[in-house]
Amino acid sequence: MNTEIISTGSELLYGKVLDTNAKFLADNLTKLGYNVTGIHICGDTKETIGKNIRQSMKEAQLLIITGGLGPTDDDLTRDALSDSLNLKLEIDNNLKEQLEKMYFSREIHMANNNLKQVMLPEGAEAIPNDIGTAPGIKIVKDDIMIIALPGVPVEMKKMFSNKIMPILKNRNPYNFNFEELNFLGIGESNLAEKIAKLSLPDEVMVSYQAGKGQVKLRLKEESNQPKSRQSKLTEAVNMIIDNFEKYYFSKGEEELNKVVAMHLQKSKKTIAVAESCTGGLLSNRLTDIPGSSAYFTGGVTTYTNESKQQLLQVSKDIIEKHGAVSPETATAMADGVKKLFKADFGLATTGVAGPETSEGKPVGLIYLGLATPTEIKTYCLKIDYGREMNKWVASQYALYYLLRHLWQRGGILK
Amino acid sequence: MNTEIISTGSELLYGKVLDTNAKFLADNLTKLGYNVTGIHICGDTKETIGKNIRQSMKEAQLLIITGGLGPTDDDLTRDALSDSLNLKLEIDNNLKEQLEKMYFSREIHMANNNLKQVMLPEGAEAIPNDIGTAPGIKIVKDDIMIIALPGVPVEMKKMFSNKIMPILKNRNPYNFNFEELNFLGIGESNLAEKIAKLSLPDEVMVSYQAGKGQVKLRLKEESNQPKSRQSKLTEAVNMIIDNFEKYYFSKGEEELNKVVAMHLQKSKKTIAVAESCTGGLLSNRLTDIPGSSAYFTGGVTTYTNESKQQLLQVSKDIIEKHGAVSPETATAMADGVKKLFKADFGLATTGVAGPETSEGKPVGLIYLGLATPTEIKTYCLKIDYGREMNKWVASQYALYYLLRHLWQRGGILK
Numbered sequence: 118m119n120t121e122i123i124s125t126g127s128e129l130l131y132g133k134v135l136d137t138n139a140k141f142l143a144d145n146l147t148k149l150g151y152n153v154t155g156i157h158i159c160g161d162t163k164e165t166i167g168k169n170i171r172q173s174m175k176e177a178q179l180l181i182i183t184g185g186l187g188p189t190d191d192d193l194t195r196d197a198l199s200d201s202l203n204l205k206l207e208i209d210n211n212l213k214e215q216l217e218k219m220y221f222s223r224e225i226h227m228a229n230n231n232l233k234q235v236m237l238p239e240g241a242e243a244i245p246n247d248i249g250t251a252p253g254i255k256i257v258k259d260d261i262m263i264i265a266l267p268g269v270p271v272e273m274k275k276m277f278s279n280k281i282m283p284i285l286k287n288r289n290p291y292n293f294n295f296e297e298l299n300f301l302g303i304g305e306s307n308l309a310e311k312i313a314k315l316s317l318p319d320e321v322m323v324s325y326q327a328g329k330g331q332v333k334l335r336l337k338e339e340s341n342q343p344k345s346r347q348s349k350l351t352e353a354v355n356m357i358i359d360n361f362e363k364y365y366f367s368k369g370e371e372e373l374n375k376v377v378a379m380h381l382q383k384s385k386k387t388i389a390v391a392e393s394c395t396g397g398l399l400s401n402r403l404t405d406i407p408g409s410s411a412y413f414t415g416g417v418t419t420y421t422n423e424s425k426q427q428l429l430q431v432s433k434d435i436i437e438k439h440g441a442v443s444p445e446t447a448t449a450m451a452d453g454v455k456k457l458f459k460a461d462f463g464l465a466t467t468g469v470a471g472p473e474t475s476e477g478k479p480v481g482l483i484y485l486g487l488a489t490p491t492e493i494k495t496y497c498l499k500i501d502y503g504r505e506m507n508k509w510v511a512s513q514y515a516l517y518y519l520l521r522h523l524w525q526r527g528g529i530l531k
Numbered sequence: 532m533n534t535e536i537i538s539t540g541s542e543l544l545y546g547k548v549l550d551t552n553a554k555f556l557a558d559n560l561t562k563l564g565y566n567v568t569g570i571h572i573c574g575d576t577k578e579t580i581g582k583n584i585r586q587s588m589k590e591a592q593l594l595i596i597t598g599g600l601g602p603t604d605d606d607l608t609r610d611a612l613s614d615s616l617n618l619k620l621e622i623d624n625n626l627k628e629q630l631e632k633m634y635f636s637r638e639i640h641m642a643n644n645n646l647k648q649v650m651l652p653e654g655a656e657a658i659p660n661d662i663g664t665a666p667g668i669k670i671v672k673d674d675i676m677i678i679a680l681p682g683v684p685v686e687m688k689k690m691f692s693n694k695i696m697p698i699l700k701n702r703n704p705y706n707f708n709f710e711e712l713n714f715l716g717i718g719e720s721n722l723a724e725k726i727a728k729l730s731l732p733d734e735v736m737v738s739y740q741a742g743k744g745q746v747k748l749r750l751k752e753e754s755n756q757p758k759s760r761q762s763k764l765t766e767a768v769n770m771i772i773d774n775f776e777k778y779y780f781s782k783g784e785e786e787l788n789k790v791v792a793m794h795l796q797k798s799k800k801t802i803a804v805a806e807s808c809t810g811g812l813l814s815n816r817l818t819d820i821p822g823s824s825a826y827f828t829g830g831v832t833t834y835t836n837e838s839k840q841q842l843l844q845v846s847k848d849i850i851e852k853h854g855a856v857s858p859e860t861a862t863a864m865a866d867g868v869k870k871l872f873k874a875d876f877g878l879a880t881t882g883v884a885g886p887e888t889s890e891g892k893p894v895g896l897i898y899l900g901l902a903t904p905t906e907i908k909t910y911c912l913k914i915d916y917g918r919e920m921n922k923w924v925a926s927q928y929a930l931y932y933l934l935r936h937l938w939q940r941g942g943i944l945k
Contacts, residue, residue: 130567132558133740133749135549139572144546153544154579156572158553165568172586297547306602306642306664313604324575324605326542328683335542390832392811396818397804400811400832405919407886409810409834415842416832418804418814424829424872428842458838472821499637502662505819506685 118288120151121173124158125166125184125194126268138183138273145277147295149285151179161185166197170263178261179285184268186251188230194265195236195254202258204238212243212252219250244280248272253280262288294338294350298357300364301373301517305332308361315356318349330510331366331373366520373516374402380523381412388519389458390416391429391450393441394468394483399512414458419450429453440476442467444484444495451486452493463488464519466511471504483511487518494518532702534565535587538572539580539598539608540682552597552687559691562709563699565593575599580611584677592675593699598682600665602644608679609650609668616672618652626657626666633664658694662686667694676702708752708764712771714778715787715931719746722775729770732763744924745780745787780934787930788816794937795826802933803872804830805843805864807855808882808897813926828872833864843867854890856881858898858909865900866907877902878933880925885918897925901932908932 124139139156146153154176159165166185173180185194199206212235220227234251237243244253244264249272254265264281266273300308305327312323312334326333334357338350358365367376381388390399400416403409417428422441425431431449439445447467455463468483469475481501487494496518500510538553553570560567568590573579580599587594599608613620626649634641648665651657658667658678663686668679678695680687714722719739726737726748740747748771752764772779781790795802804813814830817823831842836855839845845863853859861881869877882897883889895915901908910932914924 130557130570131561132554132556132567133738135551135554136570137549140546140549142546143544147545153546154574155583156544156550158570160568169569295545304639304642306645307640309603310642310644324541325601325603326540326548327601328685333542335545335547392814395815396823396827397806397811397814397816397830397832400806401809401815401922402811404810404832404834404884405922407918413810413832413834415834415838416811417842418811418818418827418830420818420824420827420829421872428829428831428871457842458835470818501637502685503689504821506662508815508819 118151118179119154119177120146120179120181121154121177122146122156123166123169123173123180123182124156124268125161125182126158127160127191129158130160138268138270141270141274142181142183142277145282146181146285149282151285161191161193163193163197163200166194167201170197170201174259174261174263179288180261180263181281182263182265183273186234186253186265186267188228188233188250190230192233192251195233195238198241198254198256198263198265199238202238202256202263204240204256204258206236207239208232209235209237209243212237216250244276246272246276247279248275255284296336296350296354297369298334298336298354298365299367299371299373300332300334300361301330301366301513303332303361303364308332308334308364311361312357315360317353317356320349321353330506330513366517373513373520375406377516377520377523378403378406378409378412380520382408384523386461386523387412387414387458388462388464389414389454389460390515391454391463391465391486392416392418393420393425393450393466394470395466395508395512395515396420396470398508399464399466399515402512402516414460417454417457425450425453428457430456440478442469442476442478442482442484444486444497447484447486447495448488448493449486451488455488461490462519462522464515466515468498468507468511470507470511471501481507483507485511485515485518487515487522489522494522532565532593533568533591534560534593534595535568535591536560536570537580537583537587537594537596538570538682539575539596540572541575541605543572544574552682552684555684555688556595556597556691559696560593560595560699563696565699575605575607577607577611577614580608581615584611584615588673588675588677593702594675594677595695596677596679597687600648600667600679600681602642602647602664604644606647606665609647609652612655612668612670612677612679613652616652616670616677618654618670618672620650621653622646623649623651623657626651630664658690660686660690661693662689669698710750710764710768711783712748712750712768712779713781713785713787714746714748714775715744715780715927717746717775717778722746722748722778725775726771729774731767731770734763735767744920744927780931787927787934789820791930791934791937792817792820792823792826794934796822798937800875800937801826801828801872802876802878803828803868803874804929805868805877805879805900806830806832807834807839807864807880808884809880809922809926809929810834810884812922813878813880813929816926816930828874831868831871839864839867842871844870854892856883856890856892856896856898858900858911861898861900861909862902862907863900865902869902875904876933878929880929882912882921882925884921884925885915895921897921899925899929899932901929901936903936908936 450465451463465486471480483498485496864879865877879900885894897912899910
């Protein structure tokens with residue numbers, strides 16, 4: 118069922134606040150099997166809200182509006198509904214009584230403009246608000262269901278979850294089936310070109326999202342079968358993972374550092390990091406996970422050649438001969454930090470984060486060193502996304518190579 | 532000038548991602564004096580994007596679209612522009628050459644579908660993308676300027692700031708006058724209550740935004756005078772800084788780590804960091820700034836008591852008597868790391884990031900140590916915002932105390 122969301126509020130148009138309400142609604146509506154076709158943010162005037170309501174009624178059979186139900190002069194959703202649906206506003210005596218009781222019990226003076234909140238378009242139903250003073254509104258007009266909820270996120274979310282979701286579940290028993298797969302080490306267009314060559318089941322739609330040093334692949338199975346009967350999605354997921362094992366690292370919202378942490382914990386191994394170009398980011402990401410002290414023994418950011426020698430025992434010879442940005446230095450750093458913190462793994466980064474070049478080497482040339490219990494491997498990156506992003510992508514690959522090693526040892530992949 | 536923003540991407544309609552692009556654009560357009568009348572999120576089909584373009588062209592004289600410029604089959608903004616504006620798509624030979632060069636220099640295979648990205652609607656101008664492969668598009672049709680930018684936030688933001696803002700500044704000479712001041716160590720409501728008592732000029736509107744361990748105060752002077760004639764804003768800014776000197780740290784988007792870096796560079800001092808609860812974040816933030824090797828000599832993340840002793844010379848006695856989370860340990864860590872990396876300043880964090888307690892001490896109890904050339908100071912925080920935010924806020928205060936010290940020495944404030 119097509120659904121549109123309208124968020125009202127000038128603070129959203131000024132770009133002062135993120136519209137988290139619409140995201141929450143879209144996420145939940147999608148999970149319930151509703152097809153969100155548009156999200157519209159508009160200002161606080163009766164005319165613009167009305168225009169958006171009329172426009173969305175052309176597109177959808179369900180319409181959810183947030184904001185503009187409060188008591189002040191710029192709360193105009195109620196009036197916009199009345200105008201655009203041609204329904205008179207009437208006092209709802211039940212609501213009035215409830216509101217008066219609430220103020221009385223809280224021993225607060227009820228301002229006159231609060232009376233606005235007990236008005237409803239004729240034929241509308243009030244949706245109780247257990248936290249705030251503004252009730253929601255439900256109207257069905259020309260077979261289109263319109264629901265207006267307050268804009269305060271905590272009130273809106275509670276009312277939607279407790280009062281609206283049960284209604285919506287009954288209206289639409291068919292769900293989408295959904296999965297997200299995360300990849301690293303392959304570009305969006307390259308991955309898309311290769312996946313287009315697989316014969317995935319026709320029922321499964323594929324879309325991509327690139328960003329922050331990884332590619333997210335979205336798979337959606339649309340069908341008229343209830344959720345339990347759908348299975349083409351699993352087939353597609355398995356096909357893709359089998360074919361792109363080398364690049365795949367997680368499902369859904371599971372971030373790379375979390376996957377790495379999980380595997381370190383599972384295998385009871387410890388890690389220490391030596392960072393030059395990533396400057397502490399790797400250490401920071403590994404310690405973002407609760408319980409990280411179980412696998413993370415320590416890290417050093419060695420920004421000078423002297424500290425690489427002193428703390429990590431990188432020989433002066435290596436640095437003089439090959440430079441600080443070299444596979445040789447990455448190897449020595451990984452080995453040195455593994456020993457320094459008595460860890461099972463040592464992970465090292467050295468490179469040119471930019472914007473200035475270094476040792477005559479180009480920005481974005483980065484070497485990674487991974488010391489495992491039995492050997493030391495090095496990897497080379499050539500990237501150029503600006504300093505902060507270079508640091509991020511280098512940390513992504515460092516974690517990724519570590520993860521691949523853990524997987525190969527543990528034989529766990531899917 | 533009325534402006535509409537269109538964000539394309541099914542991931543936004545599924546509620547999987549927050550539309551941070553639209554917020555960024557709305558915020559910047561508002562500052563430039565543009566009147567954002569609507570933000571619309573739509574899916575990835577040519578028809579819906581086209582419908583939204585036509586609809587917004589009825590409302591606004593400036594239209595900014597993000598997303599849908601990539602190389603894959605679901606990137607259809609280009610086609611939607613062509614259809615809805617009735618402009619044929621043509622290959623831009625300059626763009627083609629650039630793209631081929633870029634792929635060649637990065638030694639990557641160029642997929643065939645990348646060629647889509649060198650097509651432009653006739654009469655359109657390409658907006659260079661220095662980071663990614665998708666160029667932006669600028670078209671003027673019926674006196675309406677339409678700008679399409681990629682959806683990847685880092686690319687979009689860079690292109691908007693560097694390429695689009697200069698164009699927009701010229702189109703709209705009557706700006707709001709705008710200033711933002713950033714504060715730390717005082718809550719939003721507390722600051723608001725105190726500022727309400729100052730007699731600020733009537734022309735200046737004040738608003739607040741709390742978040743990420745700081746409070747942002749926005750001052751806006753609205754008038755029909757060209758920017759150069761406005762002056763009440765400066766008066767208000769000076770009044771506020773004079774009264775809240777203790778909490779103020781920067782203007783606008785200038786982040787705390789950048790201010791600290793600037794002052795370290797100016798005073799030609801160096802710093803080293805020893806981190807326990809912040810786990811590398813402090814080191815990461817100090818090295819996010821280009822040229823950080825001038826002032827940052829190194830860092831250690833000492834997650835174990837053993838490494839605190841071995842690397843930082845924190846005595847076993849101190850840890851046994853006071854615990855790792857104590858002012859005594861913070862002091863010894865700051866002193867130890869200053870000596871280890873031969874820096875002018877040593878900055879240390881030790882505390883309970885959570886979610887588990889440690890040494891019987893509560894989550895959010897954090898000690899900071901600052902070793903200056905002449906003395907060692909310690910500070911105590913009691914916070915509770917969840918693990919990642921606790922780490923962030925601890926790093927904020929560590930930088931803040933260092934900054935206050937640099938300011939006192941240098942006598943620079945405004």
